[in-house]
Amino acid sequence: MSSETAAPAPPCVMIIFGAGGDLTKRKLIPALFHLCHGGLLPDTFAVLGLDRLDLDDGAYRDLLAAEVRQHVGSAWDAQTWDRLCGQLHYMKADFTDVESHMALCEHLTRLDADRGTEGNYLFYLAVPPSLFGGITRLLGEVGLTAEAADDWRRVIIEKPFGHDLESAQDLNRMLHETLDEEQIYRIDHYLGKETVQNIMVFRFSNGFIEPLWNRQHIDHVQITVAESVGVEHRGAYYEEAGALRDMIPNHLLVLLGFLAMEPPNSFDSCAVRDEINKVLDAIQPLTPEQVLTHAVRGQYGEGSMPSREQVQAYRSSPGVAPNSRTETFAALKLTMDNWRWAGVPFYLRTGKRLPAQYTEVAIQFKKAPTTMFKGMDLEDMNPDMMVLRIQPDEGIQLGFSAKVPGPTMRIGTVNMDFCYADYFGNAPATGYETLIYDCMHGDATLFKHADTVEKGWEIVESVMDVWQALPARNFPNYAAGTWGPEAAEDLLRNDGRRWRPIATPSPTRCGQ
Ligand SMILES: NC(=O)c1ccc[n+]([C@@H]2O[C@H](COP(=O)([O-])OP(=O)(O)OC[C@H]3O[C@@H](n4cnc5c(N)ncnc54)[C@H](OP(=O)(O)O)[C@@H]3O)[C@@H](O)[C@H]2O)c1
Structure with a gap:
């Protein structure tokens, strides 16, 4: 709009x-x-x-x-x-x-x-x-x-549209008793953010992107939705929800859907929904054994934020039980069983009291097959990385290798950086403007349909089941102001990868 x-x-x-x-x-x-x-x-x-x-x-x-x-x-x-x-x-x-x-x-x-x-x-x-x-x-x-x-x-x-698959189905049934699906607009304000919509524009209106957007060229994808805030006055709600339920079936999986979808026939709500649902269908739900190795949970203890503010532990927040087992951090490794993405892991992480209020998608490309520069080892070269920043400063950054000036051959990583605000100004917005306007026009493209909601719950259901059956014994396991438990680092380290380092407190560049 x-x-x-x-x-x-x-x-x-x-x-x-x-x-x-x-x-x-x-x-x-x-x-x-x-x-x-x-x-x-x-x-x-x-x-x-x-x-x-x-x-x-x-x-x-x-x-x-x-x-x-x-x-x-x-x-x-x-x-x-x-x-x-x-x-x-x-x-x-x-x-x-x-x-x-x-x-x-x-x-x-x-x-x-x-x-x-x-x-x-x-x-x-x-x-x-x-x-x-x-x-x-x-x-x-x-x-x-x-x-x-x-x-x-x-x-x-x-949101929340239920707290598990069964309650989401109940809610949908209840709504459908009075309303047609076309009358129901399930709002996820993440989809009102410009960059989420721009993922579609970026992917499908630039001819050079699509040939690279697949398992031949992409090594893996990281999605980070980090919150620096704690639970504030929502302790009682959060105790029942936790990071996984609160964030992954809705915000992170829909982001993943826009990133991984096939080109829809049009930017029409049914066409887009169908493609997102195909992505969600292709995601392999984790088996109980995989939950132990592919899913990480954490809860913050007291700690110091980058602003030097000392903050209390989750368990000391109002409305939270002193021995709470609710997770305030969740990370998953998901894979997709389809032609485009087979073998490409998607790592998702979200949590509270992390060092920055920040959302990004990092796409790491595969390395060049060999290096022809004498004395340079492929291992020494950083992989090319594209970062889609979603908040706070929406933009796109491409990190790639360039020669460091000088008589010897040295290769360094440089960044090309595009900031929305530099080109289009900083229109004030809450994230709800586009969604309210679209609803008034009857355009449901950026809203969630009943089946998308249910598929999101299906994907995380096995994780919720295992976590409930095996309550965490080591909480709190990360200090406020850090990037989550060590096990989240291991999730990538075990695959020979690592999370893209994110500057703190908030990696803003635009408007500086
Ligand atoms: N706040 C956010 O930023 C945010 C973000 C994302 C999603 N949401 C979702 O948005 C919804 C609203 O959240 P909120 O934070 O605005 O809640 P809220 O502050 O509690 O607002 C709800 C309002 O409805 C009134 N109300 C409740 N039951 C009523 C009844 N039977 N008759 C008349 N009035 C009644 C409440 O009055 P009383 O206070 O007197 O009960 C209150 O003024 C929730 O589903 C929440 O999960 C909120």
């Missing part, structure tokens, strides 16, 4: 369940602010916030003003806020109660008449997942999910 060429969204009301919650204040309304600033919201648009707070429209607008101002930072402008603010409405509701849903019907009819929103509704469920089924059922009961020829009804739900 580019605001220079994109048309405003169609007329609609965005109904936010959980309008007084954290996600709404920090992400959703700021994302609408950015869309409004870019001219991408029509005049025929309204937000109807629902929550149990006792507020009227004016008080709700006041509540959000301070939050939005804080979260959009330097992008704040009063004119944009005035425009958006006039489109914000509020209704007190109990989401478990049919009367509230009936009142919602009446409210929406009034908004359609006043605002020209034409009966198009985007329901955003910014609530705990335990409420998804009940809310969609009640929306169905009061007739708000039925689409007519000239209007649409769509529902965005937030």
Whole structure:
């Protein structure tokens, strides 16, 4: 989506369940602010916030003003806020109660008449997942999910989409009782990040990349999603989830899907989904024996972050058991059984209290077959590496060999570095803008379909089973501020490889 060429969204009301919650204040309304600033919201648009707070429209607008101002930072402008603010409405509701849903019907009819929103509704469920089924059922009961020829009804739900395969299937079944799959938009804000979409553009609109993108030329792939933060106020949730459940079936596997997919016939949601699902189908689930050697878990103890801040152990966080066995770090080695990727390992790692808040994909190419430079050993030469940086500074870096100037033949590694911000500026974004806008347009390309969610759980199920059957005995096994347990290094070392060193605290280059 580019605001220079994109048309405003169609007329609609965005109904936010959980309008007084954290996600709404920090992400959703700021994302609408950015869309409004870019001219991408029509005049025929309204937000109807629902929550149990006792507020009227004016008080709700006041509540959000301070939050939005804080979260959009330097992008704040009063004119944009005035425009958006006039489109914000509020209704007190109990989401478990049919009367509230009936009142919602009446409210929406009034908004359609006043605002020209034409009966198009985007329901955003910014609530705990335990409420998804009940809310969609009640929306169905009061007739708000039925689409007519000239209007649409769509529902965005937030992760987690279940906590294992069975619960994900239950959730999908529950949603499908009221909604068609085409009406359900499962959001993963990682897919709203420019670089994730740009993986597709990079791979499929540059003729020179695709011939290299396979097992002939690629030695292995590393995906790192590192968080420097701890569990903060989410201790109780995290105790039940852990790093594997929280990150791998959704963010990391979808990234892997975009990296490894075959070219889809078009950039159309069904075509893209089918190709991602084929990748997930080709991933070999680990056998219980393989889990012991191909999967690593860790939990952080107290330690010192690169900022020199001393931080407490996971087990000392609020809401966390003092003898917790929940992992805050997970790494996997996965392989794919298909023509393009057979024999190419994909190493995934994610964790909390790592030294940087940083996401990247590193693609290591195979070495040259021989060296013709006298005195140079192939072993001395670094392999060529392409790094797709996803956050914080989105960009692409290619590391390759070059001659060090001088009379003798010496070879060093140099980097070509492309930064999005250098070329396209730094458009402020929360990661939700594209996704909300796409949903308003009915484009589900960047959303997860039911089968993608279930396949993600299938892949990690054996790991979850073994880890549950054999609780970790050596937790905590890494200090906060380090790159995880030693076993994560061994995962690659045993294959004669190593994780790409990542600068700390945050390897930013753009805008420096
Ligand atoms: N926050 C994030 O950055 C983030 C990121 C990714 C995904 N998510 C997901 O987004 C969803 C929302 O997260 P959140 O952090 O915004 O949660 P939250 O702060 O707890 O917001 C939920 C809001 O809904 C209200 N609510 C709950 N049950 C209600 C009911 N029966 N009737 C009326 N109001 C009710 C809550 O009111 P009370 O506070 O009074 O209960 C609260 O204001 C969750 O599924 C979460 O996993 C959040």
